[in-house]
Every structure is written in structure tokens, then in C-alpha cells.
Amino acid sequence: MIPHMQSLLGRIEAGQIGEADVYALERAAAVRHERMPPGALFCPVCQHSAVRFLPFGLAGRRQACCPRCGSLERHRFLWWVLGRHTDLLRRRHRVLHTAPEPCLRARIAALPGVRYLSVDRYDPAADIQAPLDCLPLADASRDVVLTSHVLEHLRDDKAALRELARVLRPGGWMAVMVPYDPALPATLEDPHLDDPAERLRRFGHPYHFRIYGADLPQRIAGAGFAVRVLDSRKVLSGHRRRRFRINRNHVLVCTRAAAR
Ligand SMILES: [Zn+2]
Numbered sequence: 001m002i003p004h005m006q007s008l009l010g011r012i013e014a015g016q017i018g019e020a021d022v023y024a025l026e027r028a029a030a031v032r033h034e035r036m037p038p039g040a041l042f043c044p045v046c047q048h049s050a051v052r053f054l055p056f057g058l059a060g061r062r063q064a065c066c067p068r069c070g071s072l073e074r075h076r077f078l079w080w081v082l083g084r085h086t087d088l089l090r091r092r093h094r095v096l097h098t099a100p101e102p103c104l105r106a107r108i109a110a111l112p113g114v115r116y117l118s119v120d121r122y123d124p125a126a127d128i129q130a131p132l133d134c135l136p137l138a139d140a141s142r143d144v145v146l147t148s149h150v151l152e153h154l155r156d157d158k159a160a161l162r163e164l165a166r167v168l169r170p171g172g173w174m175a176v177m178v179p180y181d182p183a184l185p186a187t188l189e190d191p192h193l194d195d196p197a198e199r200l201r202r203f204g205h206p207y208h209f210r211i212y213g214a215d216l217p218q219r220i221a222g223a224g225f226a227v228r229v230l231d232s233r234k235v236l237s238g239h240r241r242r243r244f245r246i247n248r249n250h251v252l253v254c255t256r257a258a259a260r
Contacts, residue, residue, distance in 0.1 A: 012206055013195075019122070037051045038050065043076060046066060050068070064245065073247045074148065074249050075103050076244050077244075092114075095117065095146065096118075096137070098145065098146065099150045131154075132150060132164070133160040139166055142168055142172060144175075145168055145174035147177075148175070149177055153208060155209055158223065173256065175251055179212060182216075184212075185213055186213045186214065187215055188202070193209065226254070228254070232249045233248055
């Protein structure tokens with residue numbers, strides 16, 4: 001969510017600015033490089049300490065954004081999970097990174113053993129421009145998929161999950177992050193709702209179609225995955241959550257079922 005999304009809403013509703021331009025602004029806003037004295041906070045992505053992090057989001061969420069690499073809480077948790085709870089750093093992988101986050105893209109591409117490919121519907125800097133439910137990639141051609149905060153933008157997320165299952169090899173895995181509230185009995189969604197103001201009101205973002213609830217793991221499993229849910233409050237000690245500034249977040253590590 002870009003800090004000035006609220007100020008853009010009038011233009012979004014009037015059709016004066018398109019989705020692609022809004023995302024371009026979002027990417028630009030994510031790049032932050034500010035000098036900050038070292039201190040008690042530590043960013044596991046760029047490995048630097050800081051006396052404080054920067055505010056982020058509509059409500060100016062405090063201490064959210066690393067001043068050096070621009071990572072947010074969810075990026076720092078994803079990076080931690082990839083390093084400590086998957087084999088990404090230990091084996092050779094053909095990685096597909098969807099809607100690549102500026103703070104993670106180069107770091108993942110530079111990992112030894114990673115053959116990196118990025119995909120985005122709008123970002124001209126991505127290796128491929130394509131929607132997630134129609135990827136110009138061969139069956140079973142990727143070992144790993146990283147997809148963070150993309151599925152909620154898609155009208156038909158089940159089609160995208162099937163497509164990701166198709167391009168992953170059996171035994172390969174994907175890391176998924178989405179707006180997810182396990183306390184919600186079921187996903188709140190309306191794939192037919194086009195009005196950005198109404199989507200902002202109901203789902204917290206003018207281009208989201210849903211907030212996922214307790215049925216999320218089942219929903220992913222339905223596309224042919226074994227799903228492991230990693231909760232930041234269980235994976236990280238309180239000390240690390242405070243030091244890294246990581247709030248409650250979930251990464252779902254989803255392994256593609258082996259061929260029968
Ligand atoms: Zn950082």
C-alpha cells in the first residue's frame with residue numbers, strides 16, 4: 001500500500017490513473033535509502049542496524065520500513081523464512097519470483113545456485129510481463145515460486161494457483177504471502193467488485209478482491225499442494241520480532257504434490 005494511495009483515490013475512481021501507473025508509484029515509493037545511525041533495530045534483509053525504521057502505509061505504521069533497503073515487516077519475515085525454513089540457500093533452484101519486491105529481487109537473483117526469473121503484469125523491469133493465471137512457461141519448469149501479496153489482486157486466484165502448480169515441478173515448492181487473518185472463518189471476497197473505493201473499504205486496498213480467512217491453506221491444497229503455515233509469532237522469539245520489527249505475518253510453504 002503506497003503512502004499516498006488515499007490521495008490518488010479520486011483519480012483512480014475517475015479513471016484518470018490506471019492500475020499500472022499506481023503500481024509504478026508504489027514501486028518508486030518502496031525505494032528508500034536514508035542515512036540512519038546504527039541502533040537496536042536490525043534488518044535481516046540488508047543486514048544493517050538502525051536506531052529507528054521509517055513509518056509506512058495509510059495510517060503511518062510506525063517503525064515499519066528499513067531506511068536502508070526499504071523492506072517492510074512482511075519482506076523481512078519472508079527473507080527470514082526462506083533462509084531458515086526452506087532449502088533455498090542450500091540447493092540449486094530455478095526460481096520464479098512474482099511481482100518482485102525491490103528489496104528482495106537482486107538478493108534472491110544473486111544467491112549461488114539460483115537461476116532467477118521474475119514475472120509481473122505491469123513492471124517493465126521484470127523478466128516476463130504476464131498475468132499469473134497465464135504464464136508463458138513450460139510445465140514443471142520451475143523448482144521454486146515466490147509469490148507475496150499477489151493472489152489477492154486476482155479476480156480468479158484459483159486459476160492462478162492451478163497455473164503455479166503447472167509450472168512447478170512435482171516436489172518443488174512455493175512460498176505464499178497474502179493478507180490473511182486465520183481468525184476469519186472464511187475468506188471475505190467479491191471477485192466481481194470493480195469499484196476501487198468499495199474495495200478499499202472492504203478489503204483495505206483499491207485493487208484487492210479479498211482478505212483470506214481460515215480456509216486459505218485448504219484453498220491452496222486444492223490446487224495440489226501440501227501446505228505448511230509459518231506464523232511469525234511461533235517462528236521468531238519475541239526478542240527477534242522486536243529487533244527485526246516483524247509484526248504478525250504468515251508465510252505458507254506449499255510443496256507441489258509428486259506425480260502419481
Ligand atoms: Zn534493510
